[in-house]
Amino acid sequence: MMVPPAVNLGIDIRVLAEAEGMAAQLAATEIGDYRDAETVLRFADDVDVITFDHEHVPQKILRQLVDRGVAVHPGPDALLYAQDKLLMREKLSELGLPVPIWARVRTEDELQRFLDDNGGRAVLKTPRGGYDGKGVRVVSAAHEATDWFAAVAESGSDDGLLVEELVEFRRELAQLAARRPSGDIVFWPVVESVQRDGVCAEVIAPAPASAGRVADVAAQIAGDVASGLGVTGVFAVELFETTDDRLLVNELAMRPHNSGHWTQDGSTTSQFEQHLRAVLDLPLGATGCTQPHTAMVNILGGPSVGTLTDRYADAMEIHPTVKIHNYGKDPRPGRKVGHVNAAGDDLDDVVYQARAAAAFFQD
Numbered sequence: 058m059m060v061p062p063a064v065n066l067g068i069d070i071r072v073l074a075e076a077e078g079m080a081a082q083l084a085a086t087e088i089g090d091y092r093d094a095e096t097v098l099r100f101a102d103d104v105d106v107i108t109f110d111h112e113h114v115p116q117k118i119l120r121q122l123v124d125r126g127v128a129v130h131p132g133p134d135a136l137l138y139a140q141d142k143l144l145m146r147e148k149l150s151e152l153g154l155p156v157p158i159w160a161r162v163r164t165e166d167e168l169q170r171f172l173d174d175n176g177g178r179a180v181l182k183t184p185r186g187g188y189d190g191k192g193v194r195v196v197s198a199a200h201e202a203t204d205w206f207a208a209v210a211e212s213g214s215d216d217g218l219l220v221e222e223l224v225e226f227r228r229e230l231a232q233l234a235a236r237r238p239s240g241d242i243v244f245w246p247v248v249e250s251v252q253r254d255g256v257c258a259e260v261i262a263p264a265p266a267s268a269g270r271v272a273d274v275a276a277q278i279a280g281d282v283a284s285g286l287g288v289t290g291v292f293a294v295e296l297f298e299t300t301d302d303r304l305l306v307n308e309l310a311m312r313p314h315n316s317g318h319w320t321q322d323g324s325t326t327s328q329f330e331q332h333l334r335a336v337l338d339l340p341l342g343a344t345g346c347t348q349p350h351t352a353m354v355n356i357l358g359g360p361s362v363g364t365l366t367d368r369y370a371d372a373m374e375i376h377p378t379v380k381i382h383n384y385g386k387d388p389r390p391g392r393k394v395g396h397v398n399a400a401g402d403d404l405d406d407v408v409y410q411a412r413a414a415a416a417f418f419q420d
Contacts, residue, residue: 058313058329058382059329059330059332059333061329062327062329062330063084063333065330066330066333068333069085070085070333071084071085071086071100071103072084072085072086072087073089073091073096073097073100074088074089075088075089075090091113091114092114094117094118094121097114097118097122098121098125101122101125101127104127105128105337106127106128106129106336106337107122107127107128107130108129108131108332108336109136110313111312112136112139112140112310112312113140113186116133116137119132120133128238130238130335131287131288131289131290131292132287134286134287135289135311138286138309138311139309140185141216142182142183142184142219142308143161143184143216143217144184145309146159146221148286149282152281152282152285154278154281154282154285154306155278155303155304155305156306157180157222157297157305157307158175159221159222160219160220161217161218161220162217162218162219163209165200165202165203165206166199168196168199168202168220169198171220172196172197172199175222175223176222177197178195178197179195179197179221179223180194180195180221180222180224181193181194181202181205181218181219181220182194182218182219182220183205183218183219184216184217184218184219191255193255202218206218224299224305224307225301226297226298226299226300227298227299227300228264229250229252229295229296229297229298230248230249230264230267230275230295230296230297230298230304231248231260231293231294231314231316232245232247232275232276232278232296233245233248233292233314233316233317233320234276234279234291234293235292235328235331235334235335235341235344236283236289236290237289237334237335237338237339237341238289238338239338241341242280242283243342243343243344244276244280244344245262245317245320245328246262246264246272246344246346247263247264247271247272248261248264248316248317249264249265249267250315250316254391256357256391256393257315257355258354258355258357259352259353259354259355259411259412260316260318260352260353261350261351261352261404261408262319262320262323262350262351262353263350271304274304275296275304278294278296278304278306279292279294282294282306288311289335289336290311290312290335290336291314291317291328291331291332291335292309292310292311292312292314293314293316293317294309295308295309295310312332313329313332314328315355315393318353318382318398319351319353321380321382321398322347322380323346323347323348323398324344324345324351325342325343325347326341326342326343326344331344348400348401348407349401349402349404350400350403350407351398351400351407352398352399352404352407352408352410352411352412353396353397353398353411354396354397354411354412354415355393355415356394356415356419357391357392357393357394357419358389358390358391358392358419358420359386359387359388359389359392359394359395359418360388360418360419361388362420364388365381365394368417372397372414372417372418375414376399376410376413376414378399378400378401378410379397379398379410379411380397380398380399381414382396382398395418396415397415398411399411399414
């Protein structure tokens with residue numbers, strides 16, 4: 058989704074894709090393993106800036122790129138905190154940012170003590186590799202994590218697991234921002250995200266009833282994250298709004314994020330154009346809303362028969378104001394294969410239009 062704005066900005070964009078079928082249309086694409094240093098370093102020889110659509114590139118390779126003088130955004134020192142949840146919690150706590158009560162646990166006894174001290178239930182997470190609900194488990198007894206502790210022991214790692222209080226929250230929010238290497242930073246309005254089975258299903262922008270304190274605090278937290286971690290490019294701070302009116306940092310994403318897809322049709326500058334501007338240290342674009350309300354609804358799984366494009370005509374005829382975004386991915390249960398955006402003056406109608414249009418593409 059960075060390719061169209063790259064074309065408009067006159068930027069030559071190239072993609073290192075993991076496999077056939079993941080390649081970007083309209084962009085020069087090389088198939089290769091991002092975990093192989095030789096492949097990545099060879100790819101980097103022909104580009105000016107390296108950036109990412111996920112956080113899993115190994116630190117060793119990132120640091121080799123930097124040592125060779127390649128501009129990497131976000132850099133390895135920042136990306137580290139999106140790759141490892143334990144390090145993220147340690148760093149955010151060190152910066153004095155609001156986070157859930159947490160601990161590093163290496164044994165079932167340590168986990169049980171945390172449970173006993175924090176209401177008897179908690180959220181357990183693997184430090185690395187989890188996303189969209191993977192690597193996350195709610196536990197009420199230490200023996201429920203025996204398999205995870207065994208896997209950690211088998212790996213030879215001494216990192217342990219991350220355990221956090223089970224936060225009582227009224228909704229989940231996300232603050233999207235972009236920062237240039239020179240330090241300039243901009244913020245989009247804070248949004249509300251709706252999760253289903255650990256996966257983002259819907260986003261409403263701006264978040265209802267967020268003007269004033271909520272918006273100010275969310276932007277302040279994101280600004281502190283950016284400066285404290287040295288983040289460059291577009292990034293998202295996922296937040297809990299608790300039942301006692303606090304905002305707590307849940308996760309960090311140092312890349313264009315699902316919570317920012319609404320910006321393609323609801324903001325002056327989309328997150329994808331902004332990311333290109335930011336990593337190239339170009340002036341950042343305006344982030345205001347072009348309509349009072351925008352709703353994004355993910356297309357999860359896709360149709361069981363045929364393709365998304367087979368259903369375009371019907372969706373377009375009934376919902377002519379909705380914009381459809383197709384990722385070109387094969388349908389698979391739970392997989393994000395596209396999204397729709399709807400924008401307008403009436404929030405209820407905007408949400409209805411987005412949900413109804415997305416339903417055309419799901420069985």
